[in-house]
Amino acid sequence: MSTIESKLAARGLTLPPPPQPLGSYTAVSRAGDLLFISGQLPLRDGKVAWTGQVGRDLSVAEGKQAAALAALNVLAQIRAYLGSFDRLDHIVRVEGHVTSAPGVFDQPAVLDGASDLFAEVLGDKAGHARAAYSQTQQPGNAAVILVVIAQIKD
Protein backbone atom coordinates (compact mmCIF):
# COMPACT_ATOMS: atom_id res chain seq x y z
CA MET A 1 0.00 0.00 0.00
CA SER A 2 1.44 3.32 -1.06
CA THR A 3 1.83 6.25 1.26
CA ILE A 4 -1.06 7.91 -0.54
CA GLU A 5 -3.36 4.98 0.09
CA SER A 6 -2.21 4.86 3.72
CA LYS A 7 -3.16 8.49 4.12
CA LEU A 8 -6.53 7.80 2.59
CA ALA A 9 -7.03 4.88 4.95
CA ALA A 10 -6.12 7.11 7.90
CA ARG A 11 -9.04 9.30 6.89
CA GLY A 12 -11.31 6.26 6.62
CA LEU A 13 -11.26 6.42 2.83
CA THR A 14 -10.63 3.74 0.26
CA LEU A 15 -10.36 4.27 -3.45
CA PRO A 16 -13.52 3.18 -5.25
CA PRO A 17 -13.46 1.37 -8.58
CA PRO A 18 -12.97 4.06 -11.21
CA PRO A 19 -16.33 5.14 -12.63
CA GLN A 20 -17.06 4.08 -16.18
CA PRO A 21 -17.69 6.75 -18.82
CA LEU A 22 -21.30 7.86 -19.27
CA GLY A 23 -21.01 7.80 -23.06
CA SER A 24 -18.71 7.11 -25.98
CA TYR A 25 -15.50 8.50 -24.53
CA THR A 26 -12.69 7.34 -22.26
CA ALA A 27 -12.19 8.06 -18.59
CA VAL A 28 -8.60 9.22 -19.03
CA SER A 29 -6.82 10.46 -22.16
CA ARG A 30 -3.08 10.93 -22.23
CA ALA A 31 -1.17 13.50 -24.28
CA GLY A 32 2.55 13.40 -23.64
CA ASP A 33 3.03 13.79 -19.90
CA LEU A 34 -0.46 15.12 -19.32
CA LEU A 35 -3.45 13.10 -18.22
CA PHE A 36 -6.83 14.59 -19.00
CA ILE A 37 -9.42 13.07 -16.70
CA SER A 38 -13.08 13.12 -17.69
CA GLY A 39 -15.43 15.03 -15.44
CA GLN A 40 -15.82 13.24 -12.12
CA LEU A 41 -19.05 13.30 -10.15
CA PRO A 42 -19.53 12.68 -6.42
CA LEU A 43 -20.27 9.04 -7.07
CA ARG A 44 -20.49 6.37 -4.35
CA ASP A 45 -21.39 2.81 -5.21
CA GLY A 46 -22.31 3.89 -8.69
CA LYS A 47 -24.78 6.54 -7.60
CA VAL A 48 -24.55 10.31 -7.34
CA ALA A 49 -24.33 10.73 -3.59
CA TRP A 50 -24.79 14.49 -3.54
CA THR A 51 -27.38 16.13 -5.77
CA GLY A 52 -28.93 19.54 -6.14
CA GLN A 53 -27.83 23.09 -5.44
CA VAL A 54 -25.54 24.31 -2.71
CA GLY A 55 -27.47 26.94 -0.78
CA ARG A 56 -30.79 25.25 -1.38
CA ASP A 57 -30.41 21.47 -1.19
CA LEU A 58 -26.95 21.32 0.42
CA SER A 59 -25.00 23.48 2.83
CA VAL A 60 -21.50 24.67 2.00
CA ALA A 61 -20.19 22.03 4.42
CA GLU A 62 -22.09 19.32 2.55
CA GLY A 63 -20.86 20.76 -0.74
CA LYS A 64 -17.31 20.32 0.55
CA GLN A 65 -18.07 16.66 1.20
CA ALA A 66 -19.40 16.36 -2.34
CA ALA A 67 -16.21 17.94 -3.67
CA ALA A 68 -14.06 15.58 -1.60
CA LEU A 69 -16.00 12.57 -2.90
CA ALA A 70 -15.55 13.71 -6.50
CA ALA A 71 -11.84 14.18 -5.74
CA LEU A 72 -11.68 10.61 -4.47
CA ASN A 73 -13.02 9.48 -7.83
CA VAL A 74 -10.37 11.57 -9.55
CA LEU A 75 -7.72 9.73 -7.55
CA ALA A 76 -9.34 6.41 -8.44
CA GLN A 77 -9.10 7.27 -12.14
CA ILE A 78 -5.44 8.24 -11.85
CA ARG A 79 -4.50 5.08 -9.99
CA ALA A 80 -6.47 2.88 -12.37
CA TYR A 81 -4.78 4.49 -15.38
CA LEU A 82 -1.24 4.43 -13.99
CA GLY A 83 -1.51 1.27 -11.88
CA SER A 84 -0.15 3.16 -8.88
CA PHE A 85 0.57 6.71 -7.81
CA ASP A 86 4.33 6.33 -8.31
CA ARG A 87 4.34 8.06 -11.67
CA LEU A 88 2.05 10.91 -10.66
CA ASP A 89 4.06 14.11 -10.79
CA HIS A 90 1.37 16.53 -9.67
CA ILE A 91 -2.19 17.64 -10.08
CA VAL A 92 -1.91 20.45 -12.62
CA ARG A 93 -5.34 22.00 -12.64
CA VAL A 94 -8.72 21.48 -11.06
CA GLU A 95 -11.79 23.00 -12.62
CA GLY A 96 -14.52 22.79 -10.06
CA HIS A 97 -18.15 23.17 -11.01
CA VAL A 98 -20.52 23.75 -8.11
CA THR A 99 -24.26 23.55 -8.62
CA SER A 100 -25.43 26.62 -6.75
CA ALA A 101 -28.60 28.39 -5.73
CA PRO A 102 -29.04 31.99 -6.88
CA GLY A 103 -26.96 34.40 -4.82
CA VAL A 104 -24.37 31.82 -3.75
CA PHE A 105 -20.91 33.19 -4.51
CA ASP A 106 -18.59 31.08 -2.37
CA GLN A 107 -17.89 28.21 -4.73
CA PRO A 108 -14.18 28.38 -3.75
CA ALA A 109 -15.07 27.34 -0.19
CA VAL A 110 -16.92 24.30 -1.54
CA LEU A 111 -14.02 23.32 -3.77
CA ASP A 112 -11.58 23.46 -0.89
CA GLY A 113 -13.16 20.13 0.02
CA ALA A 114 -11.38 18.71 -3.02
CA SER A 115 -8.19 20.77 -2.80
CA ASP A 116 -7.77 19.98 0.89
CA LEU A 117 -8.11 16.25 0.23
CA PHE A 118 -5.50 16.42 -2.50
CA ALA A 119 -3.17 18.37 -0.21
CA GLU A 120 -3.58 15.95 2.68
CA VAL A 121 -3.01 12.74 0.76
CA LEU A 122 -0.77 13.84 -2.13
CA GLY A 123 1.53 16.22 -0.28
CA ASP A 124 3.83 18.02 -2.70
CA LYS A 125 2.10 16.35 -5.64
CA ALA A 126 -1.07 18.26 -4.84
CA GLY A 127 -0.26 21.82 -5.89
CA HIS A 128 -2.72 22.79 -8.59
CA ALA A 129 -4.16 25.81 -10.30
CA ARG A 130 -7.89 26.08 -9.90
CA ALA A 131 -10.93 27.62 -11.48
CA ALA A 132 -14.29 27.76 -9.71
CA TYR A 133 -17.62 27.89 -11.47
CA SER A 134 -21.22 28.25 -10.42
CA GLN A 135 -23.67 26.09 -12.34
CA THR A 136 -27.44 26.07 -12.11
CA GLN A 137 -27.55 22.33 -12.80
CA GLN A 138 -25.22 19.59 -13.93
CA PRO A 139 -25.35 16.14 -15.52
CA GLY A 140 -26.91 13.57 -13.23
CA ASN A 141 -28.05 16.46 -10.99
CA ALA A 142 -24.59 16.26 -9.41
CA ALA A 143 -23.80 18.93 -6.82
CA VAL A 144 -20.14 19.10 -7.83
CA ILE A 145 -18.17 18.01 -10.90
CA LEU A 146 -14.38 18.15 -11.10
CA VAL A 147 -12.42 18.34 -14.36
CA VAL A 148 -8.76 17.62 -13.69
CA ILE A 149 -5.48 17.61 -15.58
CA ALA A 150 -2.50 15.78 -14.01
CA GLN A 151 1.14 15.50 -15.00
CA ILE A 152 2.98 12.20 -14.95
CA LYS A 153 6.67 11.37 -15.00
CA ASP A 154 8.70 8.44 -16.30
Add this chain to the structure above:
Amino acid sequence: MSTIESKLAARGLTLPPPPQPLGSYTAVSRAGDLLFISGQLPLRDGKVAWTGQVGRDLSVAEGKQAAALAALNVLAQIRAYLGSFDRLDHIVRVEGHVTSAPGVFDQPAVLDGASDLFAEVLGDKAGHARAAYSQTQQPGNAAVILVVIAQIKD
Protein backbone atom coordinates in the same frame (compact mmCIF):
# COMPACT_ATOMS: atom_id res chain seq x y z
CA MET B 1 -9.23 11.96 -50.17
CA SER B 2 -8.20 10.59 -46.81
CA THR B 3 -9.92 7.72 -45.12
CA ILE B 4 -11.41 10.19 -42.70
CA GLU B 5 -12.96 12.25 -45.45
CA SER B 6 -14.21 9.08 -47.14
CA LYS B 7 -15.94 8.10 -43.94
CA LEU B 8 -17.50 11.53 -43.68
CA ALA B 9 -18.69 11.26 -47.29
CA ALA B 10 -20.21 7.86 -46.53
CA ARG B 11 -22.33 9.62 -43.92
CA GLY B 12 -23.26 12.32 -46.43
CA LEU B 13 -21.00 14.84 -44.72
CA THR B 14 -18.40 17.17 -46.14
CA LEU B 15 -16.09 19.35 -44.13
CA PRO B 16 -17.24 22.98 -44.17
CA PRO B 17 -14.79 25.87 -44.44
CA PRO B 18 -13.40 26.39 -40.93
CA PRO B 19 -15.39 29.10 -39.13
CA GLN B 20 -13.60 32.39 -38.59
CA PRO B 21 -13.08 33.62 -35.04
CA LEU B 22 -15.84 35.81 -33.60
CA GLY B 23 -13.34 38.26 -32.13
CA SER B 24 -9.66 39.07 -31.69
CA TYR B 25 -8.33 35.56 -31.27
CA THR B 26 -7.29 32.63 -33.44
CA ALA B 27 -9.26 29.52 -34.35
CA VAL B 28 -6.45 27.16 -33.35
CA SER B 29 -3.47 27.73 -31.06
CA ARG B 30 -0.62 25.25 -30.88
CA ALA B 31 1.53 24.52 -27.85
CA GLY B 32 4.05 21.77 -28.45
CA ASP B 33 2.10 18.74 -29.68
CA LEU B 34 -1.22 20.08 -28.47
CA LEU B 35 -3.77 21.95 -30.53
CA PHE B 36 -6.24 24.07 -28.61
CA ILE B 37 -9.29 24.68 -30.75
CA SER B 38 -11.53 27.63 -30.05
CA GLY B 39 -15.10 26.88 -29.06
CA GLN B 40 -17.01 25.51 -32.03
CA LEU B 41 -20.69 26.16 -32.54
CA PRO B 42 -23.16 24.11 -34.60
CA LEU B 43 -22.59 26.37 -37.62
CA ARG B 44 -23.83 25.60 -41.12
CA ASP B 45 -23.25 28.04 -43.97
CA GLY B 46 -22.10 30.64 -41.45
CA LYS B 47 -25.23 30.48 -39.33
CA VAL B 48 -25.99 28.79 -36.03
CA ALA B 49 -28.16 25.93 -37.22
CA TRP B 50 -29.33 24.82 -33.78
CA THR B 51 -30.35 27.39 -31.19
CA GLY B 52 -32.06 27.39 -27.83
CA GLN B 53 -32.38 24.94 -24.97
CA VAL B 54 -32.48 21.18 -25.14
CA GLY B 55 -35.68 20.12 -23.40
CA ARG B 56 -37.54 23.25 -24.47
CA ASP B 57 -36.56 24.24 -28.01
CA LEU B 58 -34.81 21.01 -29.05
CA SER B 59 -35.21 17.34 -28.24
CA VAL B 60 -32.26 15.27 -27.06
CA ALA B 61 -32.13 13.72 -30.55
CA GLU B 62 -31.91 17.19 -32.11
CA GLY B 63 -29.28 18.15 -29.55
CA LYS B 64 -27.23 15.19 -30.72
CA GLN B 65 -27.43 16.54 -34.26
CA ALA B 66 -26.28 19.91 -32.98
CA ALA B 67 -23.36 18.24 -31.22
CA ALA B 68 -22.44 16.32 -34.36
CA LEU B 69 -22.52 19.52 -36.42
CA ALA B 70 -20.27 21.30 -33.93
CA ALA B 71 -17.94 18.28 -34.08
CA LEU B 72 -17.83 18.60 -37.88
CA ASN B 73 -16.63 22.16 -37.42
CA VAL B 74 -13.97 20.91 -34.99
CA LEU B 75 -12.75 18.53 -37.68
CA ALA B 76 -12.76 21.36 -40.22
CA GLN B 77 -10.55 23.44 -37.93
CA ILE B 78 -8.10 20.59 -37.42
CA ARG B 79 -7.81 19.85 -41.14
CA ALA B 80 -7.46 23.52 -42.02
CA TYR B 81 -4.70 23.94 -39.44
CA LEU B 82 -2.76 20.78 -40.32
CA GLY B 83 -3.58 20.64 -44.04
CA SER B 84 -4.71 17.04 -43.63
CA PHE B 85 -5.55 14.58 -40.89
CA ASP B 86 -2.26 12.68 -41.31
CA ARG B 87 -0.61 14.36 -38.35
CA LEU B 88 -3.58 14.07 -36.02
CA ASP B 89 -2.62 11.74 -33.20
CA HIS B 90 -5.89 11.81 -31.28
CA ILE B 91 -8.64 13.92 -29.83
CA VAL B 92 -7.48 14.47 -26.26
CA ARG B 93 -10.44 16.09 -24.61
CA VAL B 94 -13.89 17.32 -25.48
CA GLU B 95 -15.65 19.78 -23.23
CA GLY B 96 -19.25 19.84 -24.29
CA HIS B 97 -21.58 22.62 -23.29
CA VAL B 98 -25.25 21.92 -23.78
CA THR B 99 -27.80 24.70 -23.50
CA SER B 100 -30.47 23.04 -21.38
CA ALA B 101 -33.90 23.71 -19.97
CA PRO B 102 -34.33 23.47 -16.20
CA GLY B 103 -34.46 19.87 -15.02
CA VAL B 104 -32.55 18.44 -17.97
CA PHE B 105 -29.69 16.28 -16.66
CA ASP B 106 -28.76 14.11 -19.64
CA GLN B 107 -26.18 16.32 -21.32
CA PRO B 108 -23.95 13.24 -21.83
CA ALA B 109 -26.53 11.73 -24.19
CA VAL B 110 -26.51 14.93 -26.25
CA LEU B 111 -22.74 14.99 -26.42
CA ASP B 112 -22.60 11.42 -27.69
CA GLY B 113 -23.66 13.01 -30.98
CA ALA B 114 -20.16 14.49 -31.12
CA SER B 115 -18.27 11.57 -29.58
CA ASP B 116 -19.98 9.06 -31.84
CA LEU B 117 -19.08 11.08 -34.93
CA PHE B 118 -15.46 11.24 -33.83
CA ALA B 119 -15.45 7.49 -33.18
CA GLU B 120 -16.98 6.65 -36.54
CA VAL B 121 -14.71 8.76 -38.71
CA LEU B 122 -11.49 8.95 -36.67
CA GLY B 123 -11.31 5.36 -35.44
CA ASP B 124 -8.48 4.93 -32.97
CA LYS B 125 -7.70 8.64 -33.14
CA ALA B 126 -11.03 9.41 -31.51
CA GLY B 127 -10.52 8.31 -27.92
CA HIS B 128 -11.02 11.38 -25.74
CA ALA B 129 -11.74 12.35 -22.21
CA ARG B 130 -14.91 14.34 -21.85
CA ALA B 131 -16.65 16.77 -19.57
CA ALA B 132 -20.32 17.63 -19.93
CA TYR B 133 -21.88 20.90 -18.85
CA SER B 134 -25.36 22.31 -18.69
CA GLN B 135 -25.64 25.97 -19.70
CA THR B 136 -28.70 28.19 -19.54
CA GLN B 137 -27.59 30.09 -22.66
CA GLN B 138 -24.52 30.39 -24.85
CA PRO B 139 -22.96 32.81 -27.31
CA GLY B 140 -24.99 33.15 -30.49
CA ASN B 141 -27.81 31.29 -28.71
CA ALA B 142 -26.05 28.08 -29.77
CA ALA B 143 -27.56 24.85 -28.47
CA VAL B 144 -24.15 23.17 -28.15
CA ILE B 145 -20.56 24.43 -28.02
CA LEU B 146 -17.53 22.12 -28.10
CA VAL B 147 -14.12 23.05 -26.72
CA VAL B 148 -11.54 20.55 -27.91
CA ILE B 149 -7.86 19.77 -27.38
CA ALA B 150 -6.12 17.49 -29.90
CA GLN B 151 -2.65 15.98 -30.00
CA ILE B 152 -0.55 15.97 -33.16
CA LYS B 153 2.49 13.97 -34.16
CA ASP B 154 5.44 14.63 -36.44
Add this chain to the structure above:
Amino acid sequence: MSTIESKLAARGLTLPPPPQPLGSYTAVSRAGDLLFISGQLPLRDGKVAWTGQVGRDLSVAEGKQAAALAALNVLAQIRAYLGSFDRLDHIVRVEGHVTSAPGVFDQPAVLDGASDLFAEVLGDKAGHARAAYSQTQQPGNAAVILVVIAQIKD
Protein backbone atom coordinates in the same frame (compact mmCIF):
# COMPACT_ATOMS: atom_id res chain seq x y z
CA MET C 1 11.10 47.96 -17.98
CA SER C 2 10.19 45.48 -20.68
CA THR C 3 8.48 46.46 -23.90
CA ILE C 4 5.36 44.85 -22.55
CA GLU C 5 5.35 46.95 -19.43
CA SER C 6 6.08 50.05 -21.52
CA LYS C 7 3.03 49.30 -23.60
CA LEU C 8 0.95 48.86 -20.48
CA ALA C 9 2.25 52.19 -19.14
CA ALA C 10 1.35 53.86 -22.44
CA ARG C 11 -2.22 52.77 -21.75
CA GLY C 12 -2.03 54.12 -18.20
CA LEU C 13 -1.83 50.59 -16.79
CA THR C 14 0.53 49.09 -14.27
CA LEU C 15 0.66 45.45 -13.27
CA PRO C 16 -0.96 44.88 -9.90
CA PRO C 17 0.47 42.49 -7.33
CA PRO C 18 -0.67 39.03 -8.38
CA PRO C 19 -3.84 38.05 -6.53
CA GLN C 20 -3.48 35.37 -3.91
CA PRO C 21 -5.47 32.15 -4.28
CA LEU C 22 -8.92 32.12 -2.69
CA GLY C 23 -8.40 28.62 -1.27
CA SER C 24 -5.98 25.73 -0.95
CA TYR C 25 -4.45 25.87 -4.40
CA THR C 26 -1.72 27.76 -6.25
CA ALA C 27 -2.05 30.74 -8.56
CA VAL C 28 0.02 29.15 -11.31
CA SER C 29 0.83 25.49 -11.96
CA ARG C 30 3.44 24.47 -14.48
CA ALA C 31 3.43 21.29 -16.55
CA GLY C 32 6.31 21.10 -19.00
CA ASP C 33 6.18 24.27 -21.09
CA LEU C 34 2.60 25.04 -20.13
CA LEU C 35 1.49 27.40 -17.40
CA PHE C 36 -2.00 26.87 -16.08
CA ILE C 37 -3.21 30.04 -14.43
CA SER C 38 -5.99 29.91 -11.88
CA GLY C 39 -9.18 31.76 -12.71
CA GLN C 40 -8.59 35.50 -12.60
CA LEU C 41 -11.27 37.94 -11.52
CA PRO C 42 -11.52 41.66 -12.35
CA LEU C 43 -9.74 42.55 -9.13
CA ARG C 44 -8.44 46.02 -8.30
CA ASP C 45 -6.82 46.72 -4.95
CA GLY C 46 -7.95 43.34 -3.70
CA LYS C 47 -11.61 43.91 -4.50
CA VAL C 48 -13.84 42.72 -7.34
CA ALA C 49 -14.20 45.95 -9.30
CA TRP C 50 -16.93 44.72 -11.63
CA THR C 51 -19.80 42.65 -10.29
CA GLY C 52 -23.14 41.42 -11.54
CA GLN C 53 -24.57 40.54 -14.92
CA VAL C 54 -23.77 42.10 -18.27
CA GLY C 55 -27.05 43.30 -19.71
CA ARG C 56 -28.52 44.08 -16.31
CA ASP C 57 -25.84 45.52 -14.03
CA LEU C 58 -23.19 46.32 -16.64
CA SER C 59 -23.21 47.32 -20.30
CA VAL C 60 -21.20 45.39 -22.86
CA ALA C 61 -18.70 48.28 -22.84
CA GLU C 62 -18.33 47.95 -19.07
CA GLY C 63 -18.04 44.20 -19.44
CA LYS C 64 -15.11 44.77 -21.79
CA GLN C 65 -13.44 46.85 -19.09
CA ALA C 66 -14.02 44.01 -16.63
CA ALA C 67 -12.46 41.56 -19.08
CA ALA C 68 -9.46 43.85 -19.60
CA LEU C 69 -8.97 44.16 -15.84
CA ALA C 70 -9.09 40.39 -15.41
CA ALA C 71 -6.57 40.12 -18.26
CA LEU C 72 -4.29 42.53 -16.43
CA ASN C 73 -4.37 40.17 -13.46
CA VAL C 74 -3.51 37.27 -15.77
CA LEU C 75 -0.45 39.20 -16.93
CA ALA C 76 0.45 39.94 -13.31
CA GLN C 77 0.36 36.23 -12.53
CA ILE C 78 2.56 35.36 -15.50
CA ARG C 79 5.14 38.00 -14.66
CA ALA C 80 5.17 37.04 -11.00
CA TYR C 81 5.69 33.39 -11.86
CA LEU C 82 8.37 33.91 -14.51
CA GLY C 83 10.01 37.03 -13.05
CA SER C 84 9.64 38.77 -16.40
CA PHE C 85 7.88 38.31 -19.71
CA ASP C 86 11.05 37.21 -21.51
CA ARG C 87 10.21 33.53 -21.32
CA LEU C 88 6.58 33.90 -22.32
CA ASP C 89 6.11 32.20 -25.67
CA HIS C 90 2.44 32.91 -26.16
CA ILE C 91 -1.00 32.89 -24.64
CA VAL C 92 -2.35 29.51 -25.69
CA ARG C 93 -5.99 29.66 -24.68
CA VAL C 94 -8.38 32.00 -22.95
CA GLU C 95 -11.60 30.67 -21.52
CA GLY C 96 -13.76 33.65 -20.78
CA HIS C 97 -16.75 33.42 -18.49
CA VAL C 98 -19.15 36.34 -18.67
CA THR C 99 -21.87 36.74 -16.08
CA SER C 100 -24.85 37.57 -18.26
CA ALA C 101 -28.50 38.53 -17.99
CA PRO C 102 -31.03 36.29 -19.73
CA GLY C 103 -31.08 36.85 -23.49
CA VAL C 104 -27.52 38.20 -23.71
CA PHE C 105 -25.65 36.27 -26.40
CA ASP C 106 -22.68 38.52 -27.23
CA GLN C 107 -20.15 37.25 -24.71
CA PRO C 108 -17.47 37.29 -27.44
CA ALA C 109 -17.73 41.10 -27.66
CA VAL C 110 -17.16 41.35 -23.91
CA LEU C 111 -14.15 39.07 -24.06
CA ASP C 112 -12.55 41.13 -26.80
CA GLY C 113 -11.74 43.49 -23.93
CA ALA C 114 -9.26 40.85 -22.77
CA SER C 115 -8.11 39.64 -26.18
CA ASP C 116 -7.54 43.19 -27.41
CA LEU C 117 -5.42 44.01 -24.36
CA PHE C 118 -3.32 40.91 -24.93
CA ALA C 119 -2.91 41.81 -28.62
CA GLU C 120 -1.90 45.39 -27.87
CA VAL C 121 0.70 44.68 -25.23
CA LEU C 122 1.92 41.19 -26.13
CA GLY C 123 2.08 41.54 -29.92
CA ASP C 124 2.90 38.21 -31.53
CA LYS C 125 2.81 36.48 -28.13
CA ALA C 126 -0.90 37.20 -27.88
CA GLY C 127 -2.43 34.80 -30.37
CA HIS C 128 -4.76 32.51 -28.46
CA ALA C 129 -7.64 30.17 -28.98
CA ARG C 130 -10.72 31.22 -27.08
CA ALA C 131 -13.93 29.87 -25.67
CA ALA C 132 -16.75 32.13 -24.50
CA TYR C 133 -19.28 31.19 -21.86
CA SER C 134 -22.36 32.77 -20.40
CA GLN C 135 -22.75 32.31 -16.65
CA THR C 136 -25.66 33.33 -14.47
CA GLN C 137 -23.35 34.07 -11.54
CA GLN C 138 -19.73 33.54 -10.59
CA PRO C 139 -17.54 33.38 -7.49
CA GLY C 140 -17.28 36.72 -5.74
CA ASN C 141 -20.15 37.94 -7.95
CA ALA C 142 -17.47 38.72 -10.55
CA ALA C 143 -18.73 39.94 -13.91
CA VAL C 144 -15.94 38.19 -15.81
CA ILE C 145 -13.51 35.39 -14.98
CA LEU C 146 -10.65 34.34 -17.26
CA VAL C 147 -9.02 30.91 -17.23
CA VAL C 148 -5.79 31.00 -19.20
CA ILE C 149 -3.10 28.61 -20.39
CA ALA C 150 0.22 30.06 -21.56
CA GLN C 151 3.29 28.49 -23.12
CA ILE C 152 6.80 29.35 -21.99
CA LYS C 153 10.18 28.83 -23.61
CA ASP C 154 13.68 28.29 -22.29
